[in-house]
Amino acid sequence: MITSLVTGGAGFVGAHVARELLKLGHKVVVLDDLSGGFEENLPHAAESTFVHGSILDHELLARLFDEHQFDYVYHLAAYAAEGLSHFIRRFNYQNNLVGSVNLINESIKHKIKCFVFTSSIATYGALTPPMREDMTPEPEDPYGVAKYAVELDLKCAHEMFGLNYVIFRPHNVYGEYQNLGDRYRNVVGIFMNQLMQGKPLTIFGDGEQKRAFSYVGDIAPHIANCVNIPESYGEVINIGADQEYTVNELATTVMESMGLEGMIRHVDARNEVQIAWADHSKAHRLFGQGRATTLREGLDQMVDWAKRTGIKKSSKFENIEVLEKLPPVWLED
Ligand SMILES: NC(=O)c1ccc[n+]([C@@H]2O[C@H](COP(=O)([O-])OP(=O)(O)OC[C@H]3O[C@@H](n4cnc5c(N)ncnc54)[C@H](O)[C@@H]3O)[C@@H](O)[C@H]2O)c1
Known part of the structure; x- marks a missing residue:
């Protein structure tokens, strides 16, 4: 075997x-x-x-x-x-x-x-x-x-x-089994966890940064x-996916998918790449076109799981080595 x-x-x-x-x-x-x-x-x-x-x-x-x-x-x-x-x-x-x-x-x-x-x-x-x-x-x-x-x-x-x-x-x-309690990564899980707690969705900068979720x-x-x-x-x-979305668009779609309205809280922009999307022609050549789940479909599947999983306590990373320039939102309780 x-x-x-x-x-x-x-x-x-x-x-x-x-x-x-x-x-x-x-x-x-x-x-x-x-x-x-x-x-x-x-x-x-x-x-x-x-x-x-x-x-x-x-x-x-x-x-x-x-x-x-x-x-x-x-x-x-x-x-x-x-x-x-x-x-x-x-x-x-x-x-x-x-x-x-x-x-x-x-x-x-x-x-x-x-x-x-x-x-x-x-x-x-x-x-x-x-x-x-x-x-x-x-x-x-x-x-x-x-x-x-x-x-x-x-x-x-x-x-x-x-x-x-x-x-x-x-x-x-993004999808099922994502760590909803990680405050540092995976905006989709962070948004869902915030919405379930009735908290505003935090967005770094103007939210116009684009990603292909x-x-x-x-x-x-x-x-x-x-x-x-x-x-x-x-x-x-x-x-990964070909279609890119702004983080603002993502926030709206996550709210629609969860059936919950949330406020948006823009915090200071952090040092991050503005637009990141990739060419997938090699993957398509090697593996075929495969499934291309739309953002809304994928979010709907994740939402079912997230609601069953429930709110996760957002824990802090204990041993930060450099505090200079650390986004203040990461220090909040
Ligand atoms: N999720 C994404 O969007 C994304 C994008 C690009 C690359 N990746 C890569 O894909 C991989 C999986 O990411 P993910 O999103 O599932 O993250 P995840 O945090 O959900 O999974 C990583 C797992 O690794 C385990 N782990 C961490 N350090 C370990 C160690 N020293 N020994 C044993 N286990 C350890 C964690 O407990 C966790 O279960 C990672 O290598 C990540 O860098 C993820």
């Missing part, structure tokens, strides 16, 4: 990828430290095992690789609060870069068949959209720098040791199945 390791599988995208792998007949081992994920996100299936632990624990990784002899590694574990990464640089590089390297080491030693990595559109930084995979990345924050460093390390590992990899650069993913159900099947598509090996692949 094919056995896959899914790091971050108790998290949002990882929970979907794990389920897609089970559908493909894989045995799945989820490794997650539950820093941003939840046990209730895990698939309930005989072929799915959960290991509570960190990718920073390289001795644990060595034991897991020995025990399970993984065919494939899907590496989704990360702390993905891009905007916060300026203020938690050491943590960001330890968790997202060194943690990834621990997995790459074991993958080389155990000669796995393919390493699937979720990088990010953040690698492009402020390059002029549409972002295309043949552009040279210019990440603008530590999160993007760490993601790009892992991409480069995978290329080195392939050159030196023949490790196969597929790199995805998703963007602005992408429904998780459209991308997780491709991430899972890429190992069966040899043409995707060694490729960097943008993945």
Whole structure:
């Protein structure tokens, strides 16, 4: 039986990828430290095992690789609060870069068949959209720098040791199992959590920044199945929706979908890319057109889940390393 390791599988995208792998007949081992994920996100299936632990624990990784002899590694574990990464640089590089390297080491030693990595559109930084995979990345924050460093390390590992990899650069993913209590990231979940509490929706700046919000159900099947598509090996692949929306438009659509009216509270603009959207012709060539869920349809599905899940307490990141320029809204209770 094919056995896959899914790091971050108790998290949002990882929970979907794990389920897609089970559908493909894989045995799945989820490794997650539950820093941003939840046990209730895990698939309930005989072929799915959960290991509570960190990718920073390289001795644990060595034991897991020995025990399970993984065919494939899907590496989704990360702390993905891009905007916060300026203020938690050491943590960001330890968790997202060194943690990834621990997995790459074991993958080389155990000669796995393919390493699937979720990088990010953040690698492009402020390059002029549409972002295309043949552009040279210019990440603008530590999160993007760490993601790009892992991409480069995978290329080195392939050159030196023949490790196969597929790199995805998703963007602005939303959907069921998203952490509604994370105040630093994923505007869709933040808006839903605020609306359920009767709080105003906070928008950085004028809200005219544009993003192509992408429904998780459209991308997780491709991430899972890429190992069966040899043409995707060694490729960097943008993945996500084509249609971009302003954050203001998103706020209106989330309110309509939830059937709740909320006030908008504009707070100071933060240092972020104004327009980020990507060219997906490579993904379409490799995987076909696939599903393209509209924003309203995707939000409706997420809302059903969010209402069942209920309000999540928005917790603060405990160990901020640099306080200078930290958006004040992130310090509020
Ligand atoms: N959601 C998006 O819009 C988006 C966009 C681009 C890239 N990505 C990438 O996709 C991946 C999944 O993102 P997500 O949105 O599902 O985030 P998420 O926070 O919901 O999931 C990440 C999971 O990783 C786990 N984790 C974090 N550090 C860990 C560690 N040291 N050891 C073990 N587990 C650890 C967390 O507990 C969490 O369950 C991440 O690599 C992220 O950078 C996400």
